[in-house]
Amino acid sequence: MEEIIVTEKHVFPPKPTFESMNYNSVVPSLVSLILFIVAFYYFFDSDIEFTLVLVAAVFIHESGHLLAMKFFNYTDLKMFFIPLLGAFVSGNKTEISQNQRAVILLAGPVPGIIIGLVLFFIAMQTNNDSLYRASMIFLFLNVFNLLPISPLDGGNLVSTLFMNKSTTLQTIFLIVSIIALIFIAFRLETYIFLIVPFFLLLSLRNRIKTKAVQKDLEAENISYSKNFDELTDEEYWRIREKVIADHPVFKTIDGKIYEPDMREKQIAGLIKSVLGSKILLDLTGTGKFIYTIVWLIFLLGPAAVYMFLYE
Numbered sequence: 001m002e003e004i005i006v007t008e009k010h011v012f013p014p015k016p017t018f019e020s021m022n023y024n025s026v027v028p029s030l031v032s033l034i035l036f037i038v039a040f041y042y043f044f045d046s047d048i049e050f051t052l053v054l055v056a057a058v059f060i061h062e063s064g065h066l067l068a069m070k071f072f073n074y075t076d077l078k079m080f081f082i083p084l085l086g087a088f089v090s091g092n093k094t095e096i097s098q099n100q101r102a103v104i105l106l107a108g109p110v111p112g113i114i115i116g117l118v119l120f121f122i123a124m125q126t127n128n129d130s131l132y133r134a135s136m137i138f139l140f141l142n143v144f145n146l147l148p149i150s151p152l153d154g155g156n157l158v159s160t161l162f163m164n165k166s167t168t169l170q171t172i173f174l175i176v177s178i179i180a181l182i183f184i185a186f187r188l189e190t191y192i193f194l195i196v197p198f199f200l201l202l203s204l205r206n207r208i209k210t211k212a213v214q215k216d217l218e219a220e221n222i223s224y225s226k227n228f229d230e231l232t233d234e235e236y237w238r239i240r241e242k243v244i245a246d247h248p249v250f251k252t253i254d255g256k257i258y259e260p261d262m263r264e265k266q267i268a269g270l271i272k273s274v275l276g277s278k279i280l281l282d283l284t285g286t287g288k289f290i291y292t293i294v295w296l297i298f299l300l301g302p303a304a305v306y307m308f309l310y311e
Contacts, residue, residue, distance in 0.1 A: 012234045013259065015232075016236075033055070036055065037051060038083075040055070050133070053137050057137050057141045057142070058081070061108045061112045061141065062079050062087045063079075064112070065089045065105075065108040068107035069093075072103075076091055077089065094229070095279075096280070099283055101156075101160045102160055106153070106291075106295070109143070109153055110142075110298055112139075117135070117305065120132065120136075123135055142298075143299060143302055143303070146299040149176075154295065157291070171208075174200060182194065213246050216242050222238050227275065228268070231275075243267060243274060244267065
């Protein structure tokens with residue numbers, strides 16, 4: 001009599017879907033802008049002229065990023081101001097290329113540096129102290145942003161051009177950036193900026209956790225080199241199980257029970273971080289060289305112009 005062996009194949013439920021939060025961000029952006037202005041106004045001893053010029057410089061800088069992202073068809077674009085620290089623009093896109101990301105990163109500081117140089121030359125011609133002060137604000141803010149330190153534009157550009165293929169290099173670069181930012185904060189005695197390396201440390205910890213999850217997935221031949229929307233139901237729930245096991249905050253959730261939790265959106269966010277974002281490596285050596293030259297010109301050029309005119 002022939003023996004029949006029946007193997008049970010687990011059926012995974014459909015992965016959860018989440019509606020995109022395309023809410024109107026105008027009001028939150030305006031509120032953050034007002035708080036930003038008030039904070040800097042009192043921080044700099046009620047210097048309204050300095051505060052308004054600084055806000056204008058930050059707004060133009062972030063608008064450059066936003067317009068470039070809009071040009072490359074990002075969705076859900078938002079701009080927020082962080083009192084005493086700066087601002088940022090966020091948006092979503094399924095796939096981005098090196099070329100696009102390089103343009104977006106340079107679109108913030110480059111216009112501000114050009115404006116700063118124009119104001120500087122006009123100030124020199126007219127002997128206008130207010131214009132000179134404004135030019136220094138524009139130049140310092142934007143040149144500082146081009147320093148090769150994460151999370152500044154210059155650091156992100158260097159990482160985009162040369163570190164996409166090596167997570168080890170990215171981690172080393174992040175550690176060096178944390179040390180550099182701590183040094184700068186103490187050197188300039190602007191201790192509030194220590195918040196930035198603190199958040200970078202959290203980012204480093206999350207990066208290490210993510211790498212551990214990815215190694216577990218590789219050991220079980222679970223594919224994660226894809227976008228969230230491309231995940232099969234099985235891949236979602238199996239990756240979810242690993243993410244829950246690696247994050248103590250979810251210790252009350254049994255990852256082996258395949259049903260959505262109240263915190264499913266938070267879990268899905270961590271799953272997306274494990275997957276990462278697809279970056280199309282479309283830059284040749286020549287392209288990288290050109291972007292590097294442009295970056296160095298705008299990083300070092302303003303100082304060279306200043307020294308030339310004052311020699």
